[in-house]
Every structure is written in C-alpha cells, then in structure tokens.
Amino acid sequence: MKSLSELKELRNKVQKEMKKRDQGTRAEIIVGMGTCGIAAGARDILKAVLAEVEKRDLDVRVTQTGCIGMCEKEPLIDVKLPGKEKITYGNLSKADVQKIISEHVVNGNVVKDLVIARH
Amino acid sequence: MRELSLHILDIIENSRRANSDLIKIEILEKPDSDLLKIIIEDNGSGISEEKLEQIDDPFITSRTTRDVGLGISLFKSAAESCGGGLDIKSKISEGTKVEVDFEYNHIDRAPLGDITTTLSNFIAANGEEVDIVYQHQYKDKTFSFDSREIKTELDDVSIQSRQVTAWIREYIGENLEEIRGGEAF
Numbered sequence: 001m002k003s004l005s006e007l008k009e010l011r012n013k014v015q016k017e018m019k020k021r022d023q024g025t026r027a028e029i030i031v032g033m034g035t036c037g038i039a040a041g042a043r044d045i046l047k048a049v050l051a052e053v054e055k056r057d058l059d060v061r062v063t064q065t066g067c068i069g070m071c072e073k074e075p076l077i078d079v080k081l082p083g084k085e086k087i088t089y090g091n092l093s094k095a096d097v098q099k100i101i102s103e104h105v106v107n108g109n110v111v112k113d114l115v116i117a118r119h
Numbered sequence: 120m121r122e123l124s125l126h127i128l129d130i131i132e133n134s135r136r137a138n139s140d141l142i143k144i145e146i147l148e149k150p151d152s153d154l155l156k157i158i159i160e161d162n163g164s165g166i167s168e169e170k171l172e173q174i175d176d177p178f179i180t181s182r183t184t185r186d187v188g189l190g191i192s193l194f195k196s197a198a199e200s201c202g203g204g205l206d207i208k209s210k211i212s213e214g215t216k217v218e219v220d221f222e223y224n225h226i227d228r229a230p231l232g233d234i235t236t237t238l239s240n241f242i243a244a245n246g247e248e249v250d251i252v253y254q255h256q257y258k259d260k261t262f263s264f265d266s267r268e269i270k271t272e273l274d275d276v277s278i279q280s281r282q283v284t285a286w287i288r289e290y291i292g293e294n295l296e297e298i299r300g301g302e303a304f
Contacts, residue, residue, distance in 0.1 A: 001297065002290040007272035010286055014276045031244070035190040038129050039120060043233075046240045054281045062279075064244040066136050 027060045027105050029053075030078040034067025040074035048097040049077065060105060073116050079104050090116035120193060122232020123157065123221075129190040130159050130217055131241060135249055137163030139214065143252045144238075146231070148223065148299075150258070155203075155221040155228065166209040174207060194219060201225035235295060239288035242266060246278035253291075260298035264291060 031037070031046045046064065053060050070076060073090030079100060080086040087110055089100055096114055103109050120126050127144065134142045139161035147156040166174065177192040194217075195205035202222035209215040221228050234255075242251060246266060253264040269287065270278055277283070 002286070002293055004268065004272060006286070007269065007283075010282060011273050011276045014280050014282050017282075018276070018280075033128070033132050033244075035129050035132075035193070038125050038132070043125060043128055043236060043240060046244065047236050050240065050243050050281065050284065054285055057281075062244055064132075064135075066132065 025082045027058075027082065028078075028080040029060055029062050029101075029105070030080070031062070031064045032066075032068055032070075032074055032076045033064040034071070034074075036067055036071035037074040037076070042075040044094060045075040045077065045092055045097060048094040049101070052098055052101045056101070056106065058101075058105065070116065076116065081105070081108065084108075086119040087115055088117040088119070089114045120197070121229060123155075123197075123229050124232040124234040124237040126190070126194040126197065126219075127157065127159065127234070128237045128241065130194065131161075131251075133190060134159070134161035134163050134215070135241075135245055137161065137165070137215070139163035139249060141250045141252065144254070146234070146253075146255045148231075148255075148257045150223050153223045155223045155231075157219045158216070160214065160216040162214040165211040165213055165215055166207075167211055171207065171209055175205075191217075197221075197229065201228045235288060235292040238264075238291055239284060242287055243279055243281075243284035246284070255295060255298065257299045260300075262294045262298045264294075 029049055031042055031049060033042050033046070049062055053062060070090060075092050076088060076090040077092065077100070078086050078088050087104070089096070089111065092114065100111050100114065103111050120129070131142050131144070141162050143160040145158040147154065175192050175195050177189050191205070191207065198205045198219045198221055202225050203220040206218045207215065238251060238253060250266045251264070252266070255262045266278060273283065
C-alpha cells in the first residue's frame with residue numbers, strides 16, 4: 001500500500017531528472033473538458049494522453065479547457081508546439097491520440113486527416 | 120452520463136472555470152441506509168441568486184453567460200430519477216456548494232465509476248492552480264486525500280509532473296479499493 005512517505009524519494013528522483021531537461025520549450029496538449037466533451041469520452045482521451053506522455057517520457061504540458069463551441073466534434077484536443085500554430089483535432093478515439101502524439105508531438109508532422117481547425 | 124464520476128468531473132470543471140483554487144469533494148456511501156451522497160464545494164466566483172433560480176433549466180442557461188451549463192440539470196435529473204435530488208447553494212465571490220443524493224440501491228442509479236481517473240486526471244491537468252480535498256466514506260471506512268499535503272512533501276517539484284501524477288493515481292486507486300474491500304463500483 002502506498003503512503004505519503006514515499007513522496008520524498010519520488011521528489012528527489014524527479015528533481016534530478018528536471019535538471020537534465022530544457023525548460024521553456026515545452027509542447028502543450030489541451031483537452032476539451034466541457035459537459036459536451038465529458039459526455040463524448042474526454043476523460044478517457046485525457047487518460048490516454050497522460051498514459052502516452054508517461055510511456056514515452058515526454059516533457060509535455062497537459063492541461064484542459066471548457067467547451068470551445070465545437071461540441072459536435074468532441075472529444076477534441078489542441079496541440080501547440082513551441083513556435084508553431086495551434087492545431088485542433090476532433091472526433092478522437094484513444095488510437096487517434098497515440099497517432100497524434102507519435103506523429104505530431106514527437107515528430108512534428110501534423111496528422112492532417114484528424115485536423116478540424118488551425119489557429 | 121454513464122458514471123456518477125463523470126458528473127463529478129463536470130461539476131469540478133465548472134469550479135475550475137469559476138477560478139476556484141480549492142475544491143472539496145465528499146462521497147458518502149451507506150448501502151445499509153440506502154444512501155449515496157455526493158458533496159462538492161468550491162471557493163470560486165459563485166453564482167448570483169438570479170442565475171441560481173434558473174440553474175435547473177437547461178434551456179435558459181445561455182452560451183454567453185455560460186459559467187454554468189447543461190451539467191447541473193443532467194446531474195439533477197439523474198438524482199431525481201433515483202429517488203434523490205440536487206441542492207445547490209452559492210454566494211458571489213465566496214463559492215458554490217452542490218449536494219446530491221441518490222437511493223443507493225435504486226435500479227436506475229448509475230455506478231460511481233472510475234473516480235480515481237476523474238481525480239488523478241484533474242490533478243494532472245490543474246493541480247498547480249487548484250487544490251483538491253477528497254473524502255470518501257464506504258460503510259464505516261474512510262479515505263481522505265488532500266493535494267496540499269502532497270505539495271508540502273514535494274517541495275519545488277510540480278504536482279503535475281508525470282511521475283507524481285502516476286503515483287497519485289495509484290495511491291487513490293489502492294486506497295479506494297482498500298476501504299471498499301475490493302468491491303466493484
């Protein structure tokens with residue numbers, strides 16, 4: 001059973017890793033989490049994003065937003081790479097999330113067939 | 120919504136948008152007295168009396184004034200169809216409290232669902248700005264979680280760093296399983 005006392009050890013580990021990383025150039029993934037998004041499965045999409053980020057050990061900022069007015073295209077996510085335009089992907093499945101992260105976030109190639117908006 | 124934990128996620132999303140920095144969630148499961156109670160309290164911007172009166176009407180809440188949406192009316196109708204109800208109290212610039220109860224054994228009651236993911240996702244995406252205090256009672260056993268305590272232990276490490284959120288997910292999951300004696304949600 002986990003206890004809070006383990007956190008100190010975890011903290012030291014994370015601190016060491018943090019020093020190795022280049023700050024201020026992080027990619028950002030934003031998950032739509034309004035009522036429409038949640039009803040369409042956004043919680044599992046966010047879970048898939050976090051799992052993929054963890055698995056690949058990526059330095060990505062994952063946040064959420066409310067309804068952005070494209071309810072019929074939920075669940076959706078935005079991907080913003082440093083210095084690049086923000087891309088909105090919609091009608092997503094968990095498999096799409098893996099594809100977006102490997103192709104766009106890691107390799108920098110927009111997954112064109114899933115894009116619903118560019119900003 | 121297929122799970123009550125999705126309704127909870129929806130309500131705390133409202134809290135987040137209302138600029139809360141502390142959200143308290145309490146779940147009380149008393150199968151023997153046929154009661155399931157969910158209380159969510161935040162310290163956000165609050166809702167005016169005028170809006171509070173219209174809050175259960177999904178067609179009155181307009182998009183432009185959307186600090187509350189369809190979510191409350193969905194949660195309310197879920198509770199009312201299970202012999203319970205939803206009560207909401209709010210004060211401008213003090214916060215909002217939502218109290219919902221269900222007949223625990225009502226045939227139409229949705230399962231509580233994956234509360235662990237609801238909480239750990241929320242912390243992973245908002246933990247730096249918003250603190251979560253969570254208390255879950257099942258019969259006579261209780262699990263309490265306070266993200267502020269986690270932050271004290273973490274020092275300058277972010278609660279949103281992925282190693283920490285992974286730990287939190289396991290921590291909540293294990294403890295919930297423990298108090299519920301391995302019973303499914």
